[in-house]
Amino acid sequence: xxxxxxxxxxxxxxxxxxxxxxxxxxxxxxxxxLVGAALLLASGYDPVVAYSALARGAFGSMNxxxxxxxxxxxxxxxxxxxxxxxxxxxxxxxxxxxxxFGAFGAAGVGLFLPPSTPPxxxxxxxxxxxxxxxxxxxxxxxxLKAYRGVNEILTxxxxxxxAILWVAYLVTGPWSDPLAYSFPYSAxxxxxxxxxxxxxxxxxxxxxxxxxxxxxxxxxxxxxLGFNLRVAGDAPRAALYGGVNHRTVTLVALTGAGALAGLAxxxxxxxxxxxxxxxxxxGYGFIAILVAWLAQGRPLAIVFAALIYSGLLNGGxxxxxxSIPPATGTILQAVLLLxxxxxxxxxxxxxxxxxxxxxxx
Amino acid sequence: MNPELLLAAAIxxxxxxxxxxxxxxxxxxxxxxxxxxxxxxxVGAVAGFAATTQTGSAWFxxxxxxxxxxxxxxxxxxxxxxxxxxxxxxxLAFTILGGGLSAYLxxxxxxxxxxxxxxxxxFGALADLPFVGPAFFRHDALVYxxxxxxxxxxxxIWRTRYGLILRSLxxxxxxxxxxxxxxxxxxxxxVVVGTAFAGLGGAYLSLVYTPSWxxxxxxxxxxxxxxxxxxxxWRPMWLLAGAYLFGLVDALRFRMQIGGDALISPYFLxxxxxxxxxxxxxxxxxxxxxxxxxxxxxxGTAYDRERR
Numbered sequence: 001x002x003x004x005x006x007x008x009x010x011x012x013x014x015x016x017x018x019x020x021x022x023x024x025x026x027x028x029x030x031x032x033x034l035v036g037a038a039l040l041l042a043s044g045y046d047p048v049v050a051y052s053a054l055a056r057g058a059f060g061s062m063n064x065x066x067x068x069x070x071x072x073x074x075x076x077x078x079x080x081x082x083x084x085x086x087x088x089x090x091x092x093x094x095x096x097x098x099x100x101f102g103a104f105g106a107a108g109v110g111l112f113l114p115p116s117t118p119p120x121x122x123x124x125x126x127x128x129x130x131x132x133x134x135x136x137x138x139x140x141x142x143x144l145k146a147y148r149g150v151n152e153i154l155t156x157x158x159x160x161x162x163a164i165l166w167v168a169y170l171v172t173g174p175w176s177d178p179l180a181y182s183f184p185y186s187a188x189x190x191x192x193x194x195x196x197x198x199x200x201x202x203x204x205x206x207x208x209x210x211x212x213x214x215x216x217x218x219x220x221x222x223x224x225l226g227f228n229l230r231v232a233g234d235a236p237r238a239a240l241y242g243g244v245n246h247r248t249v250t251l252v253a254l255t256g257a258g259a260l261a262g263l264a265x266x267x268x269x270x271x272x273x274x275x276x277x278x279x280x281x282x283g284y285g286f287i288a289i290l291v292a293w294l295a296q297g298r299p300l301a302i303v304f305a306a307l308i309y310s311g312l313l314n315g316g317x318x319x320x321x322x323s324i325p326p327a328t329g330t331i332l333q334a335v336l337l338l339x340x341x342x343x344x345x346x347x348x349x350x351x352x353x354x355x356x357x358x359x360x361x
Numbered sequence: 362m363n364p365e366l367l368l369a370a371a372i373x374x375x376x377x378x379x380x381x382x383x384x385x386x387x388x389x390x391x392x393x394x395x396x397x398x399x400x401x402x403x404v405g406a407v408a409g410f411a412a413t414t415q416t417g418s419a420w421f422x423x424x425x426x427x428x429x430x431x432x433x434x435x436x437x438x439x440x441x442x443x444x445x446x447x448x449x450x451x452x453l454a455f456t457i458l459g460g461g462l463s464a465y466l467x468x469x470x471x472x473x474x475x476x477x478x479x480x481x482x483x484f485g486a487l488a489d490l491p492f493v494g495p496a497f498f499r500h501d502a503l504v505y506x507x508x509x510x511x512x513x514x515x516x517x518i519w520r521t522r523y524g525l526i527l528r529s530l531x532x533x534x535x536x537x538x539x540x541x542x543x544x545x546x547x548x549x550x551x552v553v554v555g556t557a558f559a560g561l562g563g564a565y566l567s568l569v570y571t572p573s574w575x576x577x578x579x580x581x582x583x584x585x586x587x588x589x590x591x592x593x594x595w596r597p598m599w600l601l602a603g604a605y606l607f608g609l610v611d612a613l614r615f616r617m618q619i620g621g622d623a624l625i626s627p628y629f630l631x632x633x634x635x636x637x638x639x640x641x642x643x644x645x646x647x648x649x650x651x652x653x654x655x656x657x658x659x660x661g662t663a664y665d666r667e668r669r
Binding site: 039043091093144148149150151153154155157158159161162165166168169172173286287289290293325327328329330331332333334335337338341342345 | 396440444445446447449450451453454455456457458460461462464465468581584587588591626628629631632635636638639642643646656661
């Protein structure tokens with residue numbers, strides 16, 4: 001059967017200019033908003049009302065802003081870890097599970113420290129335990145990849161659910177809080193490990209996110225590790241001849257990504273929930289993959305993209321008040337992402353008309 | 362509890378996973394990994410329920426579920442095959458999109474009873490046999506459709522010319538292209554048919570298993586189906602066995618939650634499919650078994666004829 005398309009995608013070889021990328025993203029956003037508006041109109045809602053409710057819910061009040069910033073922290077931290085691993089062309093689909101296992105580590109320390117532990121000791125210990133937990137969970141997939149060549153996409157994906165179920169087991173079983181009326185909660189961690197809200201409902205996790213983002217930026221610019229990761233990912237043969245140990249790179253890249261996701265879990269516990277609970281994360285680790293991809297792995301863009309995404313999450317709840325289904329926010333998230341991804345594709349390829357005679361070589 | 366009823370429950374719990382995993386198998390054999398399975402099943406579930414409510418026919422609802430999910434898959438295919446967008450990221454976005462769309466469209470149907478009961482074939486004397494009857498011969502028609510599909514897909518993949526082409530499509534699409542076949546068109550077909558199968562899995566949940574429409578009612582079955590495809594190392598008949606094995610785990614967990622006298626926490630039972638899949642991945646990782654049982658070599662990569 002001869003089914004040739006009149007158009008084809010041709011790779012763009014010249015270096016893209018920065019301004020073009022911004023224009024493409026803006027076009028992507030507009031298309032997404034139009035698609036969302038069409039959907040809303042088709043089911044009898046006013047898109048202007050919906051979008052303004054969404055924006056108000058995301059950024060319209062101090063309460064909304066602090067919620068958006070706090071939710072951006074776990075998303076952003078997981079995304080920076082994912083971008084870090086992807087420097088070595090390794091996919092970490094397991095940030096969600098690493099977040100949960102980090103939260104398990106953090107709660108393991110935070111629940112059982114003596115309550116009189118001074119805050120300067122307690123909080124770092126809890127955060128460290130979170131990184132350890134997340135790192136350990138990612139290390140399983142890292143070691144399987146490094147020593148047995150097992151596909152890390154599949155192992156990190158599967159490990160997610162094991163970690164989520166492990167936490168669900170703990171908070172309904174051995175660690176369940178007898179005072180929580182059969183909610184799947186643990187008891188709160190000691191008060192000295194909780195930093196509280198430093199400013200208008202915002203917890204200090206945002207500082208950690210910005211620090212992590214700057215850290216990745218520095219790693220890219222001026223560190224040997226950053227260079228080795230990229231070489232191992234983009235030119236494995238060159239890395240081999242250059243003496244970069246591929247196993248070490250794999251272990252460091254994935255374990256580091258896990259440690260950051262675990263840190264996100266610890267921060268969620270110390271800063272937001274104050275206790276281990278099932279449903280700790282509504283898919284932050286998965287959203288982070290999309291955020292990292294959207295930002296094309298750029299450290300500072302990740303922070304920005306995480307804020308937009310958590311704004312959409314946060315604004316989605318506010319829609320309910322205007323009797324518009326909150327699922328609109330979810331749909332808009334996905335449509336926005338797909339439009340951005342398509343926009344990025346048009347940066348890599350240009351559409352060319354294929355003359356009829358050339359249709360089938 | 363009775364072993365024959367447990368077996369029956371395992372088959373019922375395994376059926377939606379089997380439909381979805383069969384679809385994913387076709388797609389992955391063609392070289393396209395679809396992580397949007399969970400969202401696709403939800404689209405099928407809501408479409409099937411809505412169409413059954415509108416027409417009063419569960420059969421029509423089931424067919425419509427496959428159609429709607431296939432349409433959803435067509436969009437996915439366009440993005441990852443024609444636009445060559447990254448399959449992993451696009452798939453995850455489709456999980457979110459399917460969850461959002463189904464919740465949005467399904468709002469009027471929450472709490473409504475299903476309008477029609479799926480037919481049950483009459484096996485006559487077979488259904489009256491002790492043990493075998495209640496375990497195997499008293500199910501609804503979709504259970505048997507899933508089995509027939511699995512056998513048909515197995516025959517297709519291993520015994521037909523087109524099955525051979527399908528297998529090469531995932532291993533080395535350039536060979537298929539060299540033979541003069543249209544890689545793009547073939548991948549489109551398998552992705553769309555695959556998502557239609559996943560839609561059937563969703564319809565089974567909302568029309569038979571539950572039966573009603575609940576937001577996010579797949580509850581992770583799409584991910585289990587993804588695990589199952591690997592667990593069965595991309596072989597339809599192993600998939601059939603694996604689906605009922607995972608279904609048995611599900612049924613056991615359900616029984617234990619009701620019974621309350623659990624030997625082992627139901628959470629650990631729920632981990633089993635994922636842990637078993639990782640174990641299988643490790644077992645497959647030696648060089649010799651990787652060739653025989655491993656993932657299709659071109660899985661997850663877009664085909665670009667100018668870069669082969």
